[in-house]
Amino acid sequence: MNIQDNYLKNKKNIFFSENKDIQTYREKLINIFENDRFDKKNNESLKNINIKNFTDFKYKYLISEETSVINNNQENSYSIVSVNGQCSSFKDDKIEITKILDEDYNDFSKNDTIENNDHFVNLNSLFLNSGFKIVIKKNHNIKIKISNIITDDDLTIFQKNNYICEEGSSLNLIEEYENKNNSTSNLLNVIKLEKNSQLNHFLIQDNSPNHNLIITTHSSCKKDSTYTQKVYNFSEGYVRNFHYSELIETNSEADLQGIFFLKDNNTSNNKTFIKHLAEDCKSNQVYKGILNDRSKATYFSNTYVDQVAQKTEGYQLSKGILLSDNASYFSKPELKIYADDVKCSHGSTIGPIDENAIFYLRSRGMSKIAATKILISSFINEELSSIDDEQMSEMIQKKLVRYLSKVK
Amino acid sequence: MFLEIKDLSVKIENKNILKSLNLNINKGEVHAIMGPNGSGKSTLANVLAGKEDYEILNGRINFKDNDLFDLNIEERAQEGMFLAFQYPVEIPGVNITPFLHSAINSKRKRMNIEEIDNLSFAKLLKSKASDLGINIDMLKRSVNTGFSGGEKKRYEILQMSILNPDLAILDETDSGLDIDALKIVTDGVNKLKTKDNSFLIITHYQKLLDYIKPDYVHVMVNGSIVRSGGSEIAAEIDKDGFQKFQ
Numbered sequence: 001m002n003i004q005d006n007y008l009k010n011k012k013n014i015f016f017s018e019n020k021d022i023q024t025y026r027e028k029l030i031n032i033f034e035n036d037r038f039d040k041k042n043n044e045s046l047k048n049i050n051i052k053n054f055t056d057f058k059y060k061y062l063i064s065e066e067t068s069v070i071n072n073n074q075e076n077s078y079s080i081v082s083v084n085g086q087c088s089s090f091k092d093d094k095i096e097i098t099k100i101l102d103e104d105y106n107d108f109s110k111n112d113t114i115e116n117n118d119h120f121v122n123l124n125s126l127f128l129n130s131g132f133k134i135v136i137k138k139n140h141n142i143k144i145k146i147s148n149i150i151t152d153d154d155l156t157i158f159q160k161n162n163y164i165c166e167e168g169s170s171l172n173l174i175e176e177y178e179n180k181n182n183s184t185s186n187l188l189n190v191i192k193l194e195k196n197s198q199l200n201h202f203l204i205q206d207n208s209p210n211h212n213l214i215i216t217t218h219s220s221c222k223k224d225s226t227y228t229q230k231v232y233n234f235s236e237g238y239v240r241n242f243h244y245s246e247l248i249e250t251n252s253e254a255d256l257q258g259i260f261f262l263k264d265n266n267t268s269n270n271k272t273f274i275k276h277l278a279e280d281c282k283s284n285q286v287y288k289g290i291l292n293d294r295s296k297a298t299y300f301s302n303t304y305v306d307q308v309a310q311k312t313e314g315y316q317l318s319k320g321i322l323l324s325d326n327a328s329y330f331s332k333p334e335l336k337i338y339a340d341d342v343k344c345s346h347g348s349t350i351g352p353i354d355e356n357a358i359f360y361l362r363s364r365g366m367s368k369i370a371a372t373k374i375l376i377s378s379f380i381n382e383e384l385s386s387i388d389d390e391q392m393s394e395m396i397q398k399k400l401v402r403y404l405s406k407v408k
Numbered sequence: 409m410f411l412e413i414k415d416l417s418v419k420i421e422n423k424n425i426l427k428s429l430n431l432n433i434n435k436g437e438v439h440a441i442m443g444p445n446g447s448g449k450s451t452l453a454n455v456l457a458g459k460e461d462y463e464i465l466n467g468r469i470n471f472k473d474n475d476l477f478d479l480n481i482e483e484r485a486q487e488g489m490f491l492a493f494q495y496p497v498e499i500p501g502v503n504i505t506p507f508l509h510s511a512i513n514s515k516r517k518r519m520n521i522e523e524i525d526n527l528s529f530a531k532l533l534k535s536k537a538s539d540l541g542i543n544i545d546m547l548k549r550s551v552n553t554g555f556s557g558g559e560k561k562r563y564e565i566l567q568m569s570i571l572n573p574d575l576a577i578l579d580e581t582d583s584g585l586d587i588d589a590l591k592i593v594t595d596g597v598n599k600l601k602t603k604d605n606s607f608l609i610i611t612h613y614q615k616l617l618d619y620i621k622p623d624y625v626h627v628m629v630n631g632s633i634v635r636s637g638g639s640e641i642a643a644e645i646d647k648d649g650f651q652k653f654q
Contacts, residue, residue, distance in 0.1 A: 360497040360551075362481035363457050363490075364511040364567065365518075374510075378501025378550070 003033040003055055007126055010059040014158075015128040019102050025109050029122045043117050047298045047330070048267045049238065051119060054212075057184070060154050061129045069097060077143040084151055085130025085159035085187070094140040100131045104162050108190050111218065120214045120240065124158050124188045131160035131188075136197075139168040146175045148185070150211070155183040162190045165197035165225070174202045174392060177235075182210035189217040193225035193252070202392060203231045203241075206399060209264070211237040218244045221252035221281075230383075233260035233268055234399045242271040247281035247309075258287040259380055261403045262295035262327070271300040272316075276309040276339075287318040288383065290376055291327035292407060299331045301346070307338040314342065320350035321379055323372075323407060373404045409470065410435045410606055411575055416467035417631075418448075418455055425451045427631035428467070433575070436603040440617055441610050442642060443628035444650040449610045450494055452628075453579040456608075457491040458484050472574065485511075486518035488574030492564040492581050499551040504563070505533060507551055508570055515571060536569045540596045557584035565596040572600070577608045582616040594619035614646035627653045 007014070007030065016022045033055060040046045064083035069090040071078040078095065080087055090097040109125065136142060150157060165171055177185070193199055199219075207213055213235060219227045233239050245254040260268045274283045289297045303314040320329035333346035353375055361371035377384075377400065384400070387393040411433040418426040425448045433439050443449050455462050456469070458481035469476035472487060479487060513523040524532070537547060540562055552560050561581055568576055578597070582590055597620055601607065609620060617625070617639065625641040626633045627650070634653050635641060 354497075356497050357499050359457075359459055359481065360493065360499065361502075361507070363485055363493075364507070364571065365482050365485040365514040366507075366511060367482050367514070368480075370510070370514075374502055374507070375499070378499060381501035 001056065001058075003126070004030050006057070006059055010127070013059075013061055013129060014126075015100070015131075016102050016105055022102065022105060022109075026126050029126050032117070032122060033119070038119075043119075046119070047269055048296045049269070054120070054123065054184070057156055058154065059127065059156050060152075061156060062152055064151055075143070076141060077145070080144060080146045081149060082132070082146055083149045084155060085148075085157045085185070087132040094137050094142050095144075096135045096137070098133050100133045100160055100162055104133060104190070105160070108160075108188075108218070118216070118242070120186055120242075121188060121216050124160065124186045124216070127156065127158040128160055129156075129158050131162075133162040133164070135164045136166060136169040136171045138166040141170040143172040144174070146173070148175060148177050148179075150179045150181055150183045150185060153181045153183060155181075157183065157185040157187070159185065159187045160190065161187065162192075163199065164192045165194060165199050167194045168196050169194075170198040172200045172202075172389075174204070174389070176204050176206075177213055178204075178206045179211045180208040184212040184214070186214040187216070189215065191217065191219040191227060193219065193221045193227055195222045195249070196224040197222075198226045199228070201227070201229045202389075203229070204392070204395065204399075205231065205233045205235045205239055207235040207237045207239070209236040209266070211235070212239075213237065214240040216240075216242045216244070218246075219254065220246040220248055221254060223249035224251045225249075226253040226255065228255040229257065230387075231258040231260075232396050232399070233258070234403060235268075236264065236266055238267050240269045242269075243273070245272070245274045245283070246277060247275065247283065248277050250278045251280045252278070253282045253284075255283070256285045256287075257383060258299075259383055260289045260297060261400070262289065262297060263292040263403070263406060264295065265293070266295045268295075268297045270298060273302045274304065274314065276303070276305045276312045276314060278309055280311045281309060282313040283315070284313075285316045285318075286383065287331075288380055289318075289320040289329050290323065290379065290403075291320060291329055292323040294324070294326045296327070297329045299329070299333070301333040303335050303344065303346075305335070305337040305339050305342055305344065309339050310341045312339060312342040312344065314344040316346040318348045318350075319379070321376065322350065322352050323376075369408070372407060376404060376407065409433075410437075410472065411608075412470040414468050414470075416455070416469065417465040418451060418462050419465055420451070420462050424465070425462070425631050426455070429628075429632055431626065431633060433606050433608060435606060437624065438601070438607040438609065438620065438622045440622040440625045440642065441608065441628050441633075442612065442625060442645055442650075444654070445612075447628045448631040449628055450579055453491055453494075453577045453608075453610055456484075456577055457481065457489065482514065483518070485571075486515045488515075490568050490571055490573035490576045492561075492568055492576065492578045494579040494581075494583065496552045496555075496560040496564055498553045498555075500553045502551045504547050504549060504551055505530070508533065508567060511567070512570055533570065536566055539599065540566050540569070541592050542566055558586065558589035561585055561593055562589065562596075565593050569596060569600055573605065575606050575608065576600070577610070579610045580612065581609075582611055582613065590616070591619065614642040617642045629653050
């Protein structure tokens with residue numbers, strides 16, 4: 001079924017389908033799908049995947065009533081169970097959780113940072129069926145853990161979450177994606193950081209082989225705010241982590257980190273697009289991958305420095321270890337600099353595990369497999385040892401041990 | 409015989425490096441191999457340790473009644489062979505202490521000796537490090553990462569003293585060391601020497617042999633040992649160079 005028929009058939013289950021402005025916008029998106037020949041060569045969202053698997057799909061969505069928000073005031077922490085992309089409403093003096101509204105949708109659709117050839121974002125905008133909005137109130141410092149549960153096989157979740165960190169607020173956000181069913185989750189996070197706010201965003205991804213997870217994040221940072229994203233991808237199914245970031249006011253910062261552990265025939269696509277639009281802003285990216293068997297990964301990174309963005313610091317680094325001759329990791333970091341007083345760098349190192357290091361460790365009595373595992377652990381040691389949250393650190397270590405147990 | 413190398417020929421990337429090399433080492437002996445650059449000294453060290461880049465064309469090596477070629481790299485180490493590297497590899501993120509702890513226990517496991525626990529190992533490591541003038545803080549760092557040339561060599565000797573090998577091969581351990589560091593390193597080696605272990609010392613210079621007295625000195629040229637004798641050979645080389653052996 002083509003996109004238009006699919007949309008029309010399921011319109012009643014899709015958010016904001018009665019809103020005329022949104023309808024007009026969606027008609028434009030449908031046209032893009034009908035006219036685009038899916039040029040893989042110049043479109044990062046299409047690398048290593050068959051787009052037809054995602055555009056020619058059977059729409060299925062179920063509303064669940066089992067969502068929950070539990071808060072522990074003493075620790076300023078909240079646990080959210082989001083089911084099929086939905087979340088209960090909640091309000092106290094620190095946070096407010098609501099459904100997303102037409103105005104949030106419209107606000108985002110006018111943003112031009114995400115190119116209109118990002119087909120997954122377009123699919124999300126077209127078939128939106130879930131999502132929520134969380135506002136962190138001014139000057140509050142809180143922690144939220146979200147368990148993202150998908151209840152059934154063959155569901156197609158198109159979810160949009162809005163996060164707004166008000167002035168002076170700080171949020172530690174931990175999101176877990178651990179689904180064992182054959183569904184597709186297409187999530188768009190839209191994050192706004194007001195002046196002097198901070199968001200530390202952790203995403204732990206560990207889905208089964210037939211579960212597709214597409215996460216796109218758009219963050220915008222105002223003066224003195226910092227957005228940090230750390231993604232730990234242990235999924236056995238397809239994962240796409242794209243990040244679009246705008247540093248719109250001075251002294252704001254985006255710090256992005258992604259670590260992925262791939263095996264079998266799995267694929268992970270990563271992309272970042274950071275716009276430096278004001279002075280004294282900083283961006284830092286570190287993406288590391290360990291790839292076994294026939295797995296594939298891509299990392300496309302574009303840091304744009306506007307001519308007004310003097311004193312910018314922009315760093316990009318990607319590293320990969322290929323544990324098999326059949327694994328591949330394509331990395332393309334790019335800088336576009338239009339200001340003259342900047343510090344920017346990019347680097348990429350991908351290759352097999354260091355044979356000299358293996359020889360050194362084995363010459364001290366360590367087996368080849370133990371040496372390989374210790375070198376893999378050391379490759380990501382810096383990133384893993386920087387995790388402050390003890391519970392999360394333990395969880396990630398366990399997943400790492402599980403991954404390493406399959407390395408032969 | 410403790411180590412017996414018989415008629416060993418080895419090549420790498422179509423280049424013959426070792427050519428019908430013979431060498432016998434008995435328990436408790438210290439042997440030195442001297443030779444010009446490119447004579448194959450480090451190749452011999454690497455082949456003994458089991459590096460897999462080389463193709464063995466001919467010959468055999470027996471070590472403690474084992475056919476060495478039947479043992480892989482780690483089995484050789486567990487059997488008591490130790491190579492102190494000419495260029496120790498930097499391994500960021502691998503902490504020295506757990507790495508060495510794991511190494512010593514892998515050897516103990518093969519020898520059917522009870523594994524050493526964390527506390528006893530920490531004590532052992534601290535005492536050996538102190539003997540070698542190694543700062544305890546260094547043991548919190550990653551293997552060889554950010555070490556100076558001298559620190560790397562000292563750390564090799566620390567590993568050697570922890571693992572207490574039956575045969576230690578020192579591949580140009582003196583290179584890059586100042587005189588004070590050389591003394592610390594050689595003192596460390598001399599402390600380890602017993603009637604039950606043996607040393608194979610590879611060097612360009614006589615200086616190292618002033619501190620570690622060899623029982624035998626061999627001159628290696630173009631992949632073969634061309635002369636063997638006592639310390640007088642080292643003095644001869646120091647005076648006249650390797651030219652006359654080529």
